[in-house]
Amino acid sequence: MLRKVFGSAVFGIEATIITVEVNIDKGIGYHLVGLPDNAIKESNYRIAAALQHNGYKIPGKKITINMAPADMRKEGSAYDLTLAMGILAASEQIKADNLADYLIMGELSLDGTLQPIKGALPIAIKAKEAGFKGFILPAENAKEAAIVSGLEVYSVTDIKEVIAYFNENTPLQPTVVNIADEFAKALEFPEFDFADVKGQESIKRSMEIAAAGGHNIILIGPPGSGKTMLAKRLPSILPPMTLDEALETTKIHSVTGRTINSGIMNARPFRSPHHTISDVALVGGGAYPQPGEISMAHNGVLFLDELPEFKRSVLEVMRQPLEDREVTISRAKFTVTYPSSFMLVASMNPSPGGYFNDPDAPVATSPAEMQRYLSKISGPLLDRIDIHIEVTPVPFEKLSEERKGERSTIIRERVNKARRIQTNRFEKLPNIHYNAQMNTKQIRMYCQLDEASLQLLKSAMERLNLSARAYDRILKVARTIADLEEAEQINGTHISEAIQYRSLDREGWLS
Known part of the structure; x- marks a missing residue:
């Protein structure tokens, strides 16, 4: 079965939407294409351990993953959660009716907890421009991404929360930041005077x-x-x-x-x-x-x-x-x-x-x-x-x-x-x-x-x-x-x- 899930790459200080296409078919193998770097190529080990610790698994079939556009080099471990959700959706271990409405990013630990990513703000700006309903990312990045108004930013601490959101409709509370209050916190009495x-x-x-x-x-x-x-x-x-x-x-x-x-x-x-x-x-x-x-x-x-x-x-x-x-x-x-x-x-x-x-x-x-x-x-x-x-x-x-x-x-x-x-x-x-x-x-x-x-x-x-x-x-x-x-x-x-x-x-x- 073919499923699409979305992430983003940051080039300079601007973000680009990355479409992750996951196809699972008869056979055996794991093929990741689309100019991934070594950190992304190693993601299957992190994903396998994280899914196993949370009651899921990478299916023993032929898995082909394409990161489009295929001619743009992708780097970093921030695609772990994107790839994992694509594999779960394509193998029908979770429901994926509205998966394409969200941009999903995060680095996985072996137990399924999420590590922060770089470039959350430009990615959030791009997600809003591209018309996504929401942005799911690690909790440490949520305050920064929530600066962007008109985009629902959901902070999660592990992959279980993301699976529960799509599989069981367990609600996630969007992160809300009052930009005026944040911006007004400039130091009235600076450290160096x-x-x-x-x-x-x-x-x-x-x-x-x-x-x-x-x-x-x-x-x-x-x-x-x-x-x-x-x-x-x-x-x-x-x-x-x-x-x-x-x-x-x-x-x-x-x-x-x-x-x-x-x-x-x-x-x-x-x-x-x-x-x-x-x-x-x-x-x-x-x-x-x-x-x-x-x-x-x-x-x-x-x-x-x-x-x-x-x-x-x-x-x-x-x-x-x-x-x-x-x-x-x-x-x-x-x-x-x-x-x-x-x-x-x-x-x-x-x-x-x-x-x-x-x-x-x-x-x-x-x-x-x-x-x-x-x-x-x-x-x-x-x-x-x-x-x-x-x-x-x-x-x-x-x-x-x-x-x-x-x-x-x-x-x-x-x-x-x-x-x-x-x-x-x-x-x-x-x-x-x-x-x-x-x-x-x-x-x-x-x-x-x-x-x-x-x-x-x-x-x-x-x-x-x-x-x-x-x-x-x-x-x-x-x-x-x-x-x-x-x-x-x-x-x-x-x-x-x-x-x-x-x-x-x-x-x-x-x-």
Whole structure:
């Protein structure tokens, strides 16, 4: 007898419906076709043990299973429950009148209990689009899948519950998630708060500007000056995610299995990969494509600590995603695209020893060593970083103060106001939401200067020997500073402050 049951494959961050056709006929054998990987080929052992422990069996006949579309590679153990239900239905051990109304996924343990799967959210979205009545999956994934409205999501802990649902009409209660409540659980009092930072007022100001305009930022300072501590607090002042942003971010984390036992992601991600990371781990890919760190940081922050310690090849592959805000992985047999719209926060020592131009430095650095160290950061990568800020150690008097600094929630209110101004400004422009995304044409349109401001910028570029790449960056940052002050026009004060945030363009840093 031939029966059909439905599962799903995730490719990139999008799901595809997989039709599992099970045919049982006279003869002996077990044939699984349709480009399954080794985990799926081994499923018959898990299925046999699980059915035996629950009073059922794989029939001793010729079983042919086709996973369609047959030219798409399928991977993972999440098809165990799909295959098992197809075998039971085709061998008439259970009723299967409405089996085709449901999408069924889950990994089987040998005793029949279910293990969680990856990609529950994109699969649920696809199930709704395909018109399925419901989605049956392991309990650990139910909260995530139930985010999708208009689809009944049934959580089960073992195969007995699924069999009882179809065979005996034993009811399953659909999982219900209040998206508004889940989304409202964003941290009002974040774990890392700027109130805990002593001193560093100018650095906090620069990070507020970076957050307000979505600007990439690099912190340059000696060891122990607080670069990492400051970077960890940046997400606490970023605007809360919109529902669309939260869903897209959750989809990316879902396909890597990081959303098990959790619902929608309501906090912006903060990713901090080690400097030994490989190209593939950073941008994504592999034999079975997975999103990399830059996609895991989508709608959040990617922090690269000690930037010159990263391999140059790793930094170079990041250039295009920084510009396009997505990364496309192309191989001979597949092409996938992952979103990667993130804020880059980098940190570095000013020299190999960490104490450039410090008369009390324990280790002196020669000009040749300085040049080798700084040349690890290419000009094109530096081009994509709007704000360069020097971080100096906090003096003892500041460290010993008991007075708390300004809370992140207060800073975030100012950031939100500036972002709303930018949203209104760019509402008619596609794919532009904040100042950092402006191209040259839009900079000329929205960053016009009066004669005095223009002369100030010209004088500064000549006297400080600023490079040509600094010009547009200064205008973008000045536009954000003006937005924070709710000023329509950029004036000399905004330009003066923006010029301070181009340390690495000055003579003596990078040639």
